[in-house]
Amino acid sequence: MKPIAKTGRWIVTLAAIAALALGSTAARAEDKTLTLCWAAWDPANALVELSKDFTAQSGVKMKFEFVPWTSYADRFLNELNSHSKLCDLIIGDSQWVGGSAENGHYVKLNDFFDKNGIKMSDFVPATVVGYSEWPKNTPNYWALPAMADAVGWTYRKDWFAKPEVRQEFKAKYGRELAPPKDWDQFLQVAKFFQGRNIDGKKVYGAYIFTERGSEGITMGVTNVMYDYGFEYDNPKKPYDMNGWVNSPGAVKGLEIYKQIFDCCTAPGMTNAYMSEGLDAFKSGQVAMQMNWFAFFPGLYKAMGPDKIGFFVNPAGPKGHFSQLGGQGISVVSYSDHKDDALKYIKWFAQPAVQQKWWQIGGYSALRAVVEDPGFPKSAPFAPDFLVTMGIVKDFWAEPNYASLLLDMQKRTHNYVVAGQGTAQQALDGLVKDWAKDFKDAGK
Amino acid sequence: MSATIDIEHPAAASATPGPLLKRRRHGMSDRAIAWLFITPTIALLLAINVFPLIWTIQASFTNYRANMGWLKVRNVGTGNYSDILSDPDLWAGMQTTAHFVFWSILFEVVLGFGLALLVNRKFRGHSLWTTIILLPMMLSPAVVGNFWTFLFQPQVGLFNYVVSFFTGIPPSSFQMIGDVGLAPWTIVLVDTWMWTPYVMLICLAGLRSIPDSIYEAAEVDRASTWRTFWSVTLPMVVPFLMLAILFRAIENFKMFDMVNLLTNGGPGSLTETVSITLKRAAFEKWQTGWSSALAIILFVAVFGAANIYVKVLNQVKRR
Numbered sequence: 001m002k003p004i005a006k007t008g009r010w011i012v013t014l015a016a017i018a019a020l021a022l023g024s025t026a027a028r029a030e031d032k033t034l035t036l037c038w039a040a041w042d043p044a045n046a047l048v049e050l051s052k053d054f055t056a057q058s059g060v061k062m063k064f065e066f067v068p069w070t071s072y073a074d075r076f077l078n079e080l081n082s083h084s085k086l087c088d089l090i091i092g093d094s095q096w097v098g099g100s101a102e103n104g105h106y107v108k109l110n111d112f113f114d115k116n117g118i119k120m121s122d123f124v125p126a127t128v129v130g131y132s133e134w135p136k137n138t139p140n141y142w143a144l145p146a147m148a149d150a151v152g153w154t155y156r157k158d159w160f161a162k163p164e165v166r167q168e169f170k171a172k173y174g175r176e177l178a179p180p181k182d183w184d185q186f187l188q189v190a191k192f193f194q195g196r197n198i199d200g201k202k203v204y205g206a207y208i209f210t211e212r213g214s215e216g217i218t219m220g221v222t223n224v225m226y227d228y229g230f231e232y233d234n235p236k237k238p239y240d241m242n243g244w245v246n247s248p249g250a251v252k253g254l255e256i257y258k259q260i261f262d263c264c265t266a267p268g269m270t271n272a273y274m275s276e277g278l279d280a281f282k283s284g285q286v287a288m289q290m291n292w293f294a295f296f297p298g299l300y301k302a303m304g305p306d307k308i309g310f311f312v313n314p315a316g317p318k319g320h321f322s323q324l325g326g327q328g329i330s331v332v333s334y335s336d337h338k339d340d341a342l343k344y345i346k347w348f349a350q351p352a353v354q355q356k357w358w359q360i361g362g363y364s365a366l367r368a369v370v371e372d373p374g375f376p377k378s379a380p381f382a383p384d385f386l387v388t389m390g391i392v393k394d395f396w397a398e399p400n401y402a403s404l405l406l407d408m409q410k411r412t413h414n415y416v417v418a419g420q421g422t423a424q425q426a427l428d429g430l431v432k433d434w435a436k437d438f439k440d441a442g443k
Numbered sequence: 444m445s446a447t448i449d450i451e452h453p454a455a456a457s458a459t460p461g462p463l464l465k466r467r468r469h470g471m472s473d474r475a476i477a478w479l480f481i482t483p484t485i486a487l488l489l490a491i492n493v494f495p496l497i498w499t500i501q502a503s504f505t506n507y508r509a510n511m512g513w514l515k516v517r518n519v520g521t522g523n524y525s526d527i528l529s530d531p532d533l534w535a536g537m538q539t540t541a542h543f544v545f546w547s548i549l550f551e552v553v554l555g556f557g558l559a560l561l562v563n564r565k566f567r568g569h570s571l572w573t574t575i576i577l578l579p580m581m582l583s584p585a586v587v588g589n590f591w592t593f594l595f596q597p598q599v600g601l602f603n604y605v606v607s608f609f610t611g612i613p614p615s616s617f618q619m620i621g622d623v624g625l626a627p628w629t630i631v632l633v634d635t636w637m638w639t640p641y642v643m644l645i646c647l648a649g650l651r652s653i654p655d656s657i658y659e660a661a662e663v664d665r666a667s668t669w670r671t672f673w674s675v676t677l678p679m680v681v682p683f684l685m686l687a688i689l690f691r692a693i694e695n696f697k698m699f700d701m702v703n704l705l706t707n708g709g710p711g712s713l714t715e716t717v718s719i720t721l722k723r724a725a726f727e728k729w730q731t732g733w734s735s736a737l738a739i740i741l742f743v744a745v746f747g748a749a750n751i752y753v754k755v756l757n758q759v760k761r762r
Contacts, residue, residue, distance in 0.1 A: 074726060081510050081729075103512055212709040267597040270621030270710050285598075399511060403728040410712055418711025419622050440506065440730075442514060 008189035012218045024340065033061040033402065034340050037087035038327075042273075044148055053356075054347050060340050062400050069161030069274060070214060073402070080105040080332070088335040089344055091146050094130045099399035100330065101134040107331040110128070111142060112342055118349045122350045124148060126392045127365035143328025144345050145365035150388045151223050151323045151366035152381065154281060154299060155163050155179055157309035160197055165235045168192075172229040179311035183224060183256055186288075186314045190264035193287035205264030207280045207289040208257070210417055212272035217407045217416065218395065220290060221257045221325045226393050227316025228253030246427035249318050250414050254423040258416045291386065292325050295360045296381040306380055310381040324392035400441045407433035496554045503736035505742040510729035517665065523736035532712065533720065540716045542627055543702075544695045548658055549687055555642025556684065560676075562643065563650045564656075580640045588704030591633045593618040620706055630702050634695065642687045648678070649683030653695050689752055715739060 005113035022177045036051070038044045044066050051062045065086060067075045077088050077368045080100060092100060100106045104322050109132075113120070120141060127145035134142055139399050159165060159266065160177055169177035192206030197203075209220030222230070229249025234240035244250075270275065274291060281289040282302060300308055313322040328347065330339040347353060354366040358378070362387070364370060376383040408430055415426040465546035471479070503523055507516045527533055579587070594602045594617070619629045640707050653676065661671045699718040703707070708715030721741070725734035 043511055077510065079725070099510060103510065108636055211707075212711075213707040215702070260742045268595075268600075268618050268621060270618065271707050400508075400729075403508075403730070406728055413709055414711035417621065417709060418624075420711055441509075441511070 004353075005418050010280045017125040031249055032059060032340070033063055034088045034091040034337055034344060035063045035065055035086060036091070036329075036344075037065040037067075037079070038070050039072040041069065041294065043294050043362050046357070048359060050353070050357055050362070053345075053353070054344060057347065058340075060343065061177040061296050063161065064345075073214060073250070075301050083334045085334050085336060087332045088337045089329055090273070090332050091329045093327055093400040094324065095395055095397050095405070096395045097131065097134045097142050097328065098401060101140070102399045103332075104333055105343075107333050107338060109141045109144065109345070110139070110329070110344070116349075118144070118346070119335055120369055124151055124367055124370060124389050126324065126389055127326060130324050130392070130394045130397075131326060131365075134397065143330040144349055146324070146329035146348070147327045148363040148365035148370075148385075148389060149292050149324075149326035149335045150385075150392045151219065151290060151313055151325065152293045152296065152384055152388055153179070153290055153311045153313065154207045154260050154290055154296065154312060156281075156286075156307060157192070157305075158307050159203075159287055160309070162198075165196075165198075169279070179309065180284045180314050181313045183227065184313045187256070187260065187264070190260060190288065194264045199284075200283060203284065204258060204266040204286050205288065206262055207269065207291075209273055209277070209290060210267060211267075212271050212413045212417075214273075215395075215405055215409065216271075216273035217316075217412050219323050219325070221222060221254060221412050221416065222393070222395065223290070223313050223321070224257045224260075224316065225250050225253035226321035226323070227314070227319055228256070229316075229318035232396060237433050238443055241431050241434055245434065246424065250427055253316065253421045254412065254415065257412075258419075263436065291383075293385050294325070294363060297379065298387075300380060306378065308380075312384045312390060314393075319395045322388045325366070326392040342437060353414045370435065398438075398441070398443075400437055403437040403440075407437065414416070448677065449597070452494055466527045499735045500737055502667070503739050504731050507735075508729045509731045509734040519732065523733045526733065526738065527737050527740060532718075535712065536715050536717045536720045536730035537582075539712075539714060540696060540718075541560055543634070543698070543714075544692055546628075546631045547638070547695055548691050550635040550638045550690060551633065551642045552684060552688060554639045555687065556680070558639065558643040559646035562647060571755045576643065576724060577640045578635045584637070584698075587633060587637050588701040592620065595629065621710055623710055623713060626706055626710055630644065630705060632716055633701060633705060634698070638691060638694075644674055645683050645687040645690075646680060649680040651746075652683075653679045668749055682756060685752075685756045685759060689749065689756070692752075693745060693749065696741075 032104060036047070038047070039189075042063070043163055048062075055061055065438070073096075075089060076092065077096065077099075080103070086289070090106075092106075097106070101108075112118075120139075123145045125131075125173075127148050129136055129140075132143045132159075133147045135360065142190065160179075166177045169189075169192055170174075177189070177192075180189050186206075192205070193203055193269075194205040195202060209216040211217055229247055230253055231244040231247070231250075234244055240415045253300045266280060269280070272280075274295065277289050277291045278295060278299065280286050281291075281299070296310060313320075329345060331338055331345065335341055340385075349366075351366060354364040354369050358364040358369050368391070369375065370386060376386060379385075396403065398404065411426045411430045411433070414420045415423055461717050503519060504518055505516050506514075506519050506522075508514055513537065531615055537609070558576060562569070563578070594600045597615045597618040602619065605615040606612060606617075619632075620710050657679075658671065658748075661675050666674065697718050698716060699722060702714060702716055703719055703722075706714040708719045717737075721734055722739050724730045724737065
């Protein structure tokens with residue numbers, strides 16, 4: 001054999017040995033690292049800080065995979081459906097629990113909870129049903145409630161406090177200007193501020209969700225529709241939707257949402273969700289802003305106690321509800337580090353950790369935290385959060401929830417933003433869409 | 444008397460082959476080497492293009508959903524195809540796509556050709572202006588969609604202020620992206636801004652390929668500028684124009700990223716092109732069988748149209 005070829009063989013062999021050695025070292029290092037997947041937002045940053053305590057106690061390092069909300073569902077549902085090993089732990093949206101349970105993406109946690117004394121009765125009931133259970137209202141748990149969240153409202157406290165503004169409002173409506181308690185009051189306040197000049201700048205009444213692509217407008221309209229009697233199906237006959245989804249009350253609720261959009265929002269808010277709302281409110285464009293409670297700690301810090309106030313979603317004639325948000329933390333069944341992942345869950349469920357989670361910007365769902373006498377005073381939005389978690393309602397969590405969500409996105413955006421057809425036509429169409437989706441899913 | 448000529452057969456000539464022949468027997472033949480080089484490409488083509496196509500055709504006849512592994516996959520025959528072809532929402536999407544393709548190409552061709560005629564002349568700062576004109580097409584469609592969203596913002600966006608400056612209309616009194624009438628034109632406008640330079644380049648190549656002798660001959664015949672343009676320039680550039688139209692039509696038919704970032708298919712579904720519908724059905728609703736059927740329909744439509752167009756183009760070139 002020629003000398004060059006012989007040398008080449010040795011080089012290749014040595015390189016292969018080196019690669020194997022590095023690979024096995026990397027594998028050994030990765031045994032003690034967990035990857036947690038979530039959306040990229042402030043609470044995620046808080047969780048990174050909190051998780052340092054877990055690493056200090058257990059020696060298991062944490063890596064994080066955060067994705068912007070606009071791609072969150074796309075990205076992680078793809079990971080789960082392709083049985084990827086990227087995520088050991090995932091903080092998945094509440095609507096994913098059905099599909100993830102039935103597809104085997106999540107590890108069932110009942111045995112683990114029993115062995116480690118973690119009781120679901122220790123958590124806020126709405127969060128257990130919303131984030132952990134599948135089928136709903138059965139003791140089958142696929143996640144630990146991690147981030148309790150719901151839709152709430154902020155308002156410009158300083159504008160509401162201006163004497164001339166208050167005087168004018170009282171003269172016009174015969175009552176004091178205050179955060180609205182129902183949708184009639186909401187419309188009055190929104191119309192009052194629409195186009196008004198405050199501090200030399202034209203302002204607008206309200207910011208509401210209108211995002212088309214993922215879930216935005218649906219998460220917005222339901223806050224009004226629930227209050228007017230919208231139901232997903234007949235409570236006595238599952239998946240019987242006609243007359244419930246498109247009831248006269250549901251139609252009225254949708255019409256009110258459109259009325260708010262037409263009369264009282266800033267120009268250009270035709271495809272707006274969380275970040276646009278924060279920008280609109282922080283920049284002084286709107287008097288009232290719809291958004292998730294998760295953002296309120298950051299908003300309060302940015303704007304200060306004099307400028308920002310909070311209120312619960314207004315009530316309607318058929319009830320008082322708010323759209324549930326929030327997520328549970330689950331162990332991904334394709335993970336090679338399930339034992340360590342379960343250690344994390346056990347650590348995260350501890351009352352002291354949950355207390356710290358609340359303090360640094362997360363939203364604990366542990367009753368010991370939220371029912372503590374000191375909780376309402378712990379943050380200015382805490383009382384409203386507590387009330388809201390008692391009145392939440394969630395979207396479908398069926399395995400085919402994405403189809404159901406996209407149908408509602410299309411129908412509501414077509415009506416509310418594009419002004420096509422009537423509310424009745426929109427909801428009649430939605431009933432047909434959902435009936436087809438459930439038929440395709442074998443229900 | 445016969446002369447015998449011994450002709451040695453090369454193979455029989457030597458009992459022991461020479462050194463050269465020895466090397467050829469141990470090495471690879473030319474054919475084998477050729478196969479060695481093209482095999483990776485063929486394998487990649489089969490894996491990335493051919494196999495997915497066959498799989499997609501197969502899936503299009505089923506009710507398969509990639510996110511519901513437990514659901515029994517059954518053959519639905521042409522059910523998906525008839526569903527798609529009778530879906531009014533999908534035809535609305537096709538109409539949106541056709542509107543987008545037609546108008547964007549029309550504007551790009553007119554403007555691109557006009558720019559090419561200008562740039563074809565020599566003037567001061569010619570290179571600089573050519574580079575500036577080419578800048579938009581160097582950006583990524585996702586970036587373009589994103590920053591035009593800000594430009595179209597009615598309260599703070601530059602676009603509304605420029606329109607207000609020239610027309611006197613208050614800037615926040617209209618919104619390009621959110622208005623039902625204006626949104627479809629928004630995507631046409633942005634695509635035209637981005638891809639006119641591309642058409643310009645192709646037309647410029649056509650203009651520069653026209654021999655000067657033809658212009659000289661036209662000058663000798665005392666042809667007017669308009670006559671020269673109509674009888675010489677335009678006919679010779681038409682094949683290039685048609686090529687530009689073909690490329691842009693194929694691209695715009697499958698346009699996704701720019702439109703998705705600019706309008707998300709809204710307001711409502713007014714700018715929801717077929718590619719956005721396909722993406723939503725395939726990767727959000729996970730209607731894998733249905734979306735496979737839609738993909739095949741689109742593929743056949745584009746392939747068929749492109750084939751007919753290329754035949755016409757070849758005829759024009761022959762003329």
